[in-house]
Amino acid sequence: MAQVVTTETTPQSRSMFGRIPAAYWLFGAFLLVLPSFASNFVMYQIFGWSFILGMIALSLMFLAGYGGMFSLAQMTVAGLAGYVVAICGTSAITDISQNWPWYVNIPAALLIAAIFATVVGWLAVRTEGIYTIMITLAVASAFFYFTRQNYVLFNGFSGFNGVFPPQLFGVDWRHPVAFYYLSLFWAAFWYFAVLYVSRSPMGLALQGIRDNPRRMSALGFDVTAHRVAAYTFAAFPAAIGGILLTWQSAQISPGTAGVGPVIDILVIAVIGGLRHPVGPFVGAFVYVILKSFSIDILVALGLGGERFQLLIGLGFLVIVFWSPDGLLGLWAKLRDLHRRDPLIGRLVRRL
Amino acid sequence: MRSGVQVSGRLSAAGASNALELRGVTKRFGALLALNDVSMTLRPGERRAVLGSNGAGKTTLFNCITGDFLPTAGEIRLYGEDITVFPPQERIRRGLRRTYQISLLFAGLSVLDNIYLACRGVLRRRFSMLRPGRNEPALLSAVDLVELAHLQEVRDSLVSHLSYGQQRQLEIAMALAGAPRLLLLDEPAAGLSPNERQALVEILQNLPEHIGYIIIEHDMDVALRVAEFVTMMHNGRVFKEGNPRELENDAEVQALYLGEVDG
Numbered sequence A: 001m002a003q004v005v006t007t008e009t010t011p012q013s014r015s016m017f018g019r020i021p022a023a024y025w026l027f028g029a030f031l032l033v034l035p036s037f038a039s040n041f042v043m044y045q046i047f048g049w050s051f052i053l054g055m056i057a058l059s060l061m062f063l064a065g066y067g068g069m070f071s072l073a074q075m076t077v078a079g080l081a082g083y084v085v086a087i088c089g090t091s092a093i094t095d096i097s098q099n100w101p102w103y104v105n106i107p108a109a110l111l112i113a114a115i116f117a118t119v120v121g122w123l124a125v126r127t128e129g130i131y132t133i134m135i136t137l138a139v140a141s142a143f144f145y146f147t148r149q150n151y152v153l154f155n156g157f158s159g160f161n162g163v164f165p166p167q168l169f170g171v172d173w174r175h176p177v178a179f180y181y182l183s184l185f186w187a188a189f190w191y192f193a194v195l196y197v198s199r200s201p202m203g204l205a206l207q208g209i210r211d212n213p214r215r216m217s218a219l220g221f222d223v224t225a226h227r228v229a230a231y232t233f234a235a236f237p238a239a240i241g242g243i244l245l246t247w248q249s250a251q252i253s254p255g256t257a258g259v260g261p262v263i264d265i266l267v268i269a270v271i272g273g274l275r276h277p278v279g280p281f282v283g284a285f286v287y288v289i290l291k292s293f294s295i296d297i298l299v300a301l302g303l304g305g306e307r308f309q310l311l312i313g314l315g316f317l318v319i320v321f322w323s324p325d326g327l328l329g330l331w332a333k334l335r336d337l338h339r340r341d342p343l344i345g346r347l348v349r350r351l
Numbered sequence B: 001m002r003s004g005v006q007v008s009g010r011l012s013a014a015g016a017s018n019a020l021e022l023r024g025v026t027k028r029f030g031a032l033l034a035l036n037d038v039s040m041t042l043r044p045g046e047r048r049a050v051l052g053s054n055g056a057g058k059t060t061l062f063n064c065i066t067g068d069f070l071p072t073a074g075e076i077r078l079y080g081e082d083i084t085v086f087p088p089q090e091r092i093r094r095g096l097r098r099t100y101q102i103s104l105l106f107a108g109l110s111v112l113d114n115i116y117l118a119c120r121g122v123l124r125r126r127f128s129m130l131r132p133g134r135n136e137p138a139l140l141s142a143v144d145l146v147e148l149a150h151l152q153e154v155r156d157s158l159v160s161h162l163s164y165g166q167q168r169q170l171e172i173a174m175a176l177a178g179a180p181r182l183l184l185l186d187e188p189a190a191g192l193s194p195n196e197r198q199a200l201v202e203i204l205q206n207l208p209e210h211i212g213y214i215i216i217e218h219d220m221d222v223a224l225r226v227a228e229f230v231t232m233m234h235n236g237r238v239f240k241e242g243n244p245r246e247l248e249n250d251a252e253v254q255a256l257y258l259g260e261v262d263g
């Protein structure tokens, strides 16, 4: 594996700004002014959706990248939060939806999603590797079948439509510009939150557990409790992603958190890279671009539009094969290619 | 600090409880008796070497004391408290520390982070999501330990890039985090260069008096310089105990040792 000497920030060098390269500021500014020139489709469908999927994949990245726990239930946590907003709030299914105001139904969604994730975590942390994947996948499919068959609460197969965001501050949050900023805000919020937490005692402990759980308990840490707490924390970006996803399409149904989307989140996180919180967003952007345009391209080439999944699958294969660290790893490799030693003019091998 | 008990060293051992007491500790792996009725007592601050051929059960003994394994039978007391079935972290919080025969470090984290985690493990707010401030006690003591282990130059490097000797030094630094009272050192000198060995011996000799340890060591020279009492293990049993001089000249011990060296 290509080991890259990441001069990881130690707990000591913690000045957040100052060390940030200009390119990052430029990219941030670009995202902020994007609505002044981008079409509604680009804002709402491409970027809005990327931010949302990125947030849900970020919750997986937090668990897998820092904690070594591959949970396939993160999309389910997102879906559950979306369902709670639809059930407690307002939707076209007036028989079920409770019409509670946003300041009740959104906290309720976050709380229920967090409790659910904690229980899933509590079940899953007793297992390792493939068994974690199996247990969380079982939870995800159980949720899918349950919501599809339960009509009293989840309205079965058709789920809920007409789930709109509240008209807070007199803004129509489904307007492309407003929705763009809303999803950008939360994506940035969780991106920085995860980055920040990664250097806190909790985040470092999680990385220690990833590298060596046995040593962690020999240092006085309660490994199980830390792992469960990680699931609880990771529920929040997933839940907010789930709520935004529900508002974006104005509907939630069993398919939202079906096995397909559950796997997609894993693919997004792995394609992007699990080493840094930016990975899931990169992965989500690539996924959304492929999903939005590959059908046109495939059809233009005379191929079936449904081959889209094949394209994603192939991309996944290529990435996993050539760069286990995802696109982030690929980027690091490319950067290395251009970093030649000024003296000998040869490629500098980083350790 | 959690360990409020001040143990004032070897002199006051008379009335105080023992640092460690093993009674009839037995560990079975299937048909194999890795530990067979081991009893042992350590005074606070006592420094002891455990010798024994490969497979004698030395590491298994450590694993039972730290709670990595539960013993099949027997009782383990740490400063008078029965810890036989405590989870590892509870024992660590009571002042027990260990190093591993094969380094168990956090390869994806820097040297300072490794030591910082060791310092945090015995403090409160282990779940804190706030980054440590520049003057957080755990961070300050981590920086001190980096110096104690002579690791300043590699402080911010990932552990996976350290040399073998540096990894061993890091192991020791991590075991000294917090307020240790009893260290279990599993072959800390194995694979070290003569210079590194000397540095290790000095670190051990300079430890505060109240910190006791058990050191597993194949190198007699090192063992005799850092220990005041020696326990010899063989086939899961305590084979012989005594002060270093006695054991060095003991015919049976010599036979066992030479036999092993030859074999």
Ligand SMILES: Nc1ncnc2c1ncn2[C@@H]1O[C@H](COP(=O)(O)OP(=O)(O)OP(=O)(O)O)[C@@H](O)[C@H]1O
Pocket: B029, B032, B034, B052, B053, B054, B055, B056, B057, B058, B059, B060, B061, B101
């Ligand atoms: N987890 C385990 N499962 C099964 N058998 C084990 C386990 N750990 C140790 N053993 C066995 O117990 C016996 C004692 O092993 P132990 O590691 O304690 O020896 P040791 O005295 O530390 O030897 P060395 O000098 O080689 O480190 C060996 O026969 C070993 O194979």
Ligand SMILES: [Mg+2]
Pocket: B058, B059, B060, B101
């Ligand atoms: Mg051993």
